[in-house]
Each structure stands twice: as C-alpha cells, then as structure tokens.
Amino acid sequence: MLARWGKIEIWLGAVTLILLGAGLWLAMTAPADFQQGYSVRILYVHVPSAKMALLSYLFLTGCSIVVLWKKSETADVLAQASVSVGAAFSVVTLASGAIWGKPMWGVWWAWDARLTSMLVLLIIYVGLMGLRSALDPGKAAKATAVMAIIGAVDLPIIHYSVTMWRTLHQPASFSKTAGISIAGPLLIPLVVMAVAFICLGAYMVLVKARAIEYERRIEALELAEEMGHEEMHHG
Amino acid sequence: MTELMRYLRGAYRIAWKDVVGDLRRRATLSSMIFFAVSVLVVFQMAFEPTRQEALRLLPGLLWITVLFTSLVGLGRVFQAEEEDGALEGLLLSPMPRGVLFLGKWWGNLLLTLLVELCLVPLMLVLFNVDAWMRLHLVFGVLLLGTLGLTALGVLLAAMTQTARSRETLLALLLLPLVAPLLVAGVQATGAVLGSHGPDATPWVRLLLVFDGVYLVMAPWAFGWLVEE
Numbered sequence: 001m002l003a004r005w006g007k008i009e010i011w012l013g014a015v016t017l018i019l020l021g022a023g024l025w026l027a028m029t030a031p032a033d034f035q036q037g038y039s040v041r042i043l044y045v046h047v048p049s050a051k052m053a054l055l056s057y058l059f060l061t062g063c064s065i066v067v068l069w070k071k072s073e074t075a076d077v078l079a080q081a082s083v084s085v086g087a088a089f090s091v092v093t094l095a096s097g098a099i100w101g102k103p104m105w106g107v108w109w110a111w112d113a114r115l116t117s118m119l120v121l122l123i124i125y126v127g128l129m130g131l132r133s134a135l136d137p138g139k140a141a142k143a144t145a146v147m148a149i150i151g152a153v154d155l156p157i158i159h160y161s162v163t164m165w166r167t168l169h170q171p172a173s174f175s176k177t178a179g180i181s182i183a184g185p186l187l188i189p190l191v192v193m194a195v196a197f198i199c200l201g202a203y204m205v206l207v208k209a210r211a212i213e214y215e216r217r218i219e220a221l222e223l224a225e226e227m228g229h230e231e232m233h234h235g
Numbered sequence: 236m237t238e239l240m241r242y243l244r245g246a247y248r249i250a251w252k253d254v255v256g257d258l259r260r261r262a263t264l265s266s267m268i269f270f271a272v273s274v275l276v277v278f279q280m281a282f283e284p285t286r287q288e289a290l291r292l293l294p295g296l297l298w299i300t301v302l303f304t305s306l307v308g309l310g311r312v313f314q315a316e317e318e319d320g321a322l323e324g325l326l327l328s329p330m331p332r333g334v335l336f337l338g339k340w341w342g343n344l345l346l347t348l349l350v351e352l353c354l355v356p357l358m359l360v361l362f363n364v365d366a367w368m369r370l371h372l373v374f375g376v377l378l379l380g381t382l383g384l385t386a387l388g389v390l391l392a393a394m395t396q397t398a399r400s401r402e403t404l405l406a407l408l409l410l411p412l413v414a415p416l417l418v419a420g421v422q423a424t425g426a427v428l429g430s431h432g433p434d435a436t437p438w439v440r441l442l443l444v445f446d447g448v449y450l451v452m453a454p455w456a457f458g459w460l461v462e463e
Binding site: 139 | 387390391394395397398399400401404407408410411412414415418419422437438441444445448452456459460462
C-alpha cells in the first residue's frame with residue numbers, strides 16, 4: 001500500500017533537501033542575537049525539532065485512533081514509524097538544548113518544565129518501542145495504540161504538573177498572548193527551518209513506514225515458508 | 236439500580252477472590268511489605284539523614300517507595316489469570332469489561348493500601364520523624380495518589396501481561412506516566428508535614444484531576460485490550 005507512495009516520497013525528499021539547505025544557509029548568515037550572540041543559531045535546529053517531537057506524537061495519536069476504530073494496518077505501520085521519528089526528534093531537541101544551555105545557562109541541563117517534559121516524552125516514545133517489540137505482532141497493534149492514546153492524555157497533565165513544579169526556561173517565543181517576540185531577520189530562517197523540519201519529518205515517516213512494511217512482509221513470507229516445510233515433512 | 240448492584244457485586248467478587256487468595260497464599264502482600272522495608276534500609280544506608288534531613292526527604296522517599304512497591308504488586312495482578320485459561324473464564328462471565336477491570340483494580344488497590352498502612356508508621360519510627368498528629372492527612376494524600384496509581388498500573392499490567400520481560404516493560408511504561416502523581420503527591424505530603432511550603436490545595440487538585448482522568452479512561456481502555 002505504502003509502496004505506491006514512492007513518487008511522493010522522492011518529491012518530498014527533494015523539497016526537504018532544498019528547504020534544509022536554504023534554511024541552514026539563512027540560519028548561518030543570520031545576525032547574532034543581542035543577548036545570546038551566535039549561540040542563537042542552535043535554536044534554528046532546536047526549536048523546529050522540539051515542535052516536530054510534539055507533532056509526531058499528535059500524528060501518532062491520530063494513527064492510533066484510526067487503528068482502534070478501523071483496524072487499519074496502514075495506520076499501524078504509520079504509527080510505528082512516527083514513534084521512531086518522534087523519538088529521534090526528541091533526542092535532537094534534548095541534545096541541541098544541552099549544547100545551547102551550556103553557554104547560556106552555564107549548565108548542560110536544568111530541571112525546568114519544558115526540558116523535563118521533553119525527557120518524559122522521549123521515555124514514553126522508548127516505552128512504546130519496547131511495548132511493540134515485546135508483544136506478538138497480532139496483539140502489538142492494539143496495545144501500542146491504546147498506550148499511545150493514554151500517553152496523549154497524560155502528556156498535557158505531565159506538562160502542567162512540571163510547570164507547576166518549577167520553571168526557569170525563557171518564555172516561549174511563539175506565545176499567543178505575548179505576540180511574536182523575535183526580530184524579522186532572525187525569524188525568517190526559523191520559519192524556513194520549521195517548514196523544512198515538517199517536510200523532513202513527513203519524509204522520515206514515509207521512508208520508515210516503507211521499511212516497516214517490507215519487514216512485515218518478509219516475516220510473513222518466512223512464516224509461510226516454515227509452515228510449508230512442516231507440511232512437506234508431514235506429507 | 237439492581238443492574239448496577241449486580242455489577243458492583245461482580246467487581247467485589249473478583250477483588251475478594253484476588254485479595255483473599257493472596258492472603259492465604261501469602262504471596263504478593265508479604266513480598267511487597269518486605270520490599271518496602273528493604274527500600275527503607277537501603278535509603279538509610281545510602282543517605283544517613285539527620286532528623287532535619289529526614290523530615291525534608293520523607294515525602295519523596297515515601298512516594299518512591301510506594302511507586303516501586305506497587306510495581307512488585309502490579310507484576311502479579313494477572314498472574315492467577317494466566318493459568319488454565321482462567322482469563323478466558325473471566326471474560327466469559329456475563330459482565331461488561333469495565334466491571335472486570337473494576338474488580339482487578341479494587342483487589343490491587345486494597346493490597347497497596349494495606350502495604351501503605353504498614354509503611355508510613357514504620358517510616359516515622361525508623362527516621363525519627365514526629366508527625367503522628369498529621370498521620371491522617373498523610374494517609375489522605377496517599378489514598379488520593381494510590382487511586383490513580385493503581386488504576387493506571389492495573390491497566391498497564393493488563394497491557395504487558397503477555398509481553399516478554401514484562402516487569403521491566405511495566406516500569407518503563409508506568410514511571411513516566413505517573414510523573415504528575417509523583418510531583419503532586421510529594422508536594423502535597425510535604426505541605427502536610429510542613430517541610431515543602433504551606434499550601435497543599437493545588438497539589439491535591441492535581442491528584443484529583445489525575446484520578447478522575449484514569450478512573451474514566453482505564454475501564455474503557457481495558458475493554459480494548461482484552462477484546463479478542
């Protein structure tokens with residue numbers, strides 16, 4: 001089913017490459033921030049990947065609802081793919097955040113609300129991978145879908161609770177109430193990078209989903225072959 | 236009304252079977268209690284807190300111990316159902332899945348509460364914390380946290396029941412999800428004991444939100460998990 005999307009995949013890959021190139025060039029030529037200096041450039045990777053880590057979970061939740069509702073195999077493949085992609089983006093977010101935090105805060109890590117939430121999100125992604133690999137394929141689809149939905153309900157509570165717990169992070173720049181607080185020359189590369197990362201995420205999900213689909217087909221074939229051998233022995 | 240009573244009685248029967256069976260075999264409850272005690276011993280050896288420090292660390296230690304101890308209990312929630320197709324028998328009973336969940340949850344809840352009943356006085360004695368006058372408040376906070384913890388825990392136990400290395404997996408899935416519970420429980424207990432700032436209200440509210448969410452969601456999700 002997903003193999004038919006090969007054309008889309010190629011085009012999406014090309015667009016991603018162009019956008020990423022343009023975004024990186026813009027980011028590297030952007031002026032230094034008044035307070036943060038050139039370290040601000042790390043945020044052109046950090047912020048889009050943080051958004052993608054969350055967006056992947058949103059997509060995963062959608063796929064999981066479809067899995068429970070329609071029992072769709074394609075939705076399950078996409079869900080499995082988006083778990084890996086989301087995990088990758090959360091690792092990038094945490095790593096780039098630490099690199100940015102060292103010169104800005106003087107420490108690699110601080111237990112503030114958004115960092116803690118992102119770390120918990122990563123653990124939930126890892127848990128979902130673990131759950132899928134520990135269950136029989138027949139049961140894995142439904143169980144991981146239920147788990148993903150539980151996580152989707154839990155994540156806002158986690159975020160709310162750790163925000164209550166402590167906050168030290170700089171306020172979000174894309175806040176609805178405060179208005180956009182980034183100057184134009186720094187904003188344009190950020191927007192380009194954000195669009196590039198959305199394309200990148202979609203491309204990664206498609207490639208991963210195709211790989212998962214092949215993997216499952218190979219497993220099914222191997223199983224069929226084993227059964228065939230057994231029948232020959234019996235006959 | 237009679238229908239509701241029938242369901243509640245069914246759930247009560249399942250819980251009764253689990254709790255009494257466990258007490259007679261002396262299986263889960265005793266290992267939970269002794270696990271909790273060994274956590275306390277290890278903690279004392281690792282930190283050697285003074286009385287002042289003990290008061291400050293007590294809420295966190297209490298909740299960590301409860302969390303880890305509940306993992307011991309949760310690993311065995313569906314153990315009896317694994318043998319001789321007992322789960323199929325349970326699923327064939329003329330009860331909605333939500334009622335089956337309710338029964339399993341009540342059983343685990345009762346065992347966990349019994350462990351906590353032993354644990355808290357023991358901690359006050361072992362760490363020389365004089366909070367006997369506030370014991371009922373600590374138990375109140377613990378009860379609120381345990382409702383949500385066991386509801387989510389029993390659900391995840393059902394999810395990982397057939398998984399390979401399920402105990403590790405259960406911990407990996409449960410611990411991040413109960414983060415709000417841990418934060419709120421520790422802060423509320425600290426406020427009650429007078430070591431973490433004065434006001435427990437926002438944290439108790441957070442505990443109530445968590446309980447509400449999982450008491451609504453868990454029976455529904457359980458229905459999806461055990462459906463053939």
